[in-house]
Amino acid sequence: MKIILTKDIDKVGGAGEIVKVKDGYARNFLIPKGFAMPANEKNVKELEFNRRLIQKQIDGEYGKARELAEKIGAIDISIAKKVGEEGKLFGSVTTREIADAIKEKGFEVDHRHILLDGPIKKSGVYEVEVKLFRELKGKVKLWVVALEEETPPPATE
Numbered sequence: 001m002k003i004i005l006t007k008d009i010d011k012v013g014g015a016g017e018i019v020k021v022k023d024g025y026a027r028n029f030l031i032p033k034g035f036a037m038p039a040n041e042k043n044v045k046e047l048e049f050n051r052r053l054i055q056k057q058i059d060g061e062y063g064k065a066r067e068l069a070e071k072i073g074a075i076d077i078s079i080a081k082k083v084g085e086e087g088k089l090f091g092s093v094t095t096r097e098i099a100d101a102i103k104e105k106g107f108e109v110d111h112r113h114i115l116l117d118g119p120i121k122k123s124g125v126y127e128v129e130v131k132l133f134r135e136l137k138g139k140v141k142l143w144v145v146a147l148e149e150e151t152p153p154p155a156t157e
Contacts, residue, residue, distance in 0.1 A: 016058075065133030092119040115130070
């Protein structure tokens with residue numbers, strides 16, 4: 001089924017594109033959620049008429065995302081975790097923890113947009129990519145440090 005996307009959908013296409021998808025995906029998910037509309041003659045003509053408005057909206061979103069990429073690139077975040085021998089972590093640093101640390105700095109980022117090459121299982125400094133808009137990505141410097149545990153005072157008897 002041919003549809004016109006009204007929003008960017010990962011692995012399908014961008015807003016304003018005419019794409020072909022499986023009938024059930026379009027009828028049961030994309031169209032009811034408002035992510036797409038059928039690519040009939042009337043809708044295609046309307047799309048051509050509104051193409052400039054759509055491009056202006058995309059350019060505005062891209063500009064905001066580029067600004068956010070610059071601001072995010074200027075911050076450093078730190079996550080403290082329990083560390084064992086040779087700097088190995090007990091567990092790993094998750095994308096949710098990274099998103100929460102970025103949120104503490106005042107930037108709202110969805111944890112699903114944080115791109116990691118693999119799990120972070122050692123303390124150190126990492127460059128973490130954050131997908132902001134289509135192919136635009138920002139980089140954040142992540143410091144994974146040892147969690148300072150409070151040692152109880154020695155017992156005196």
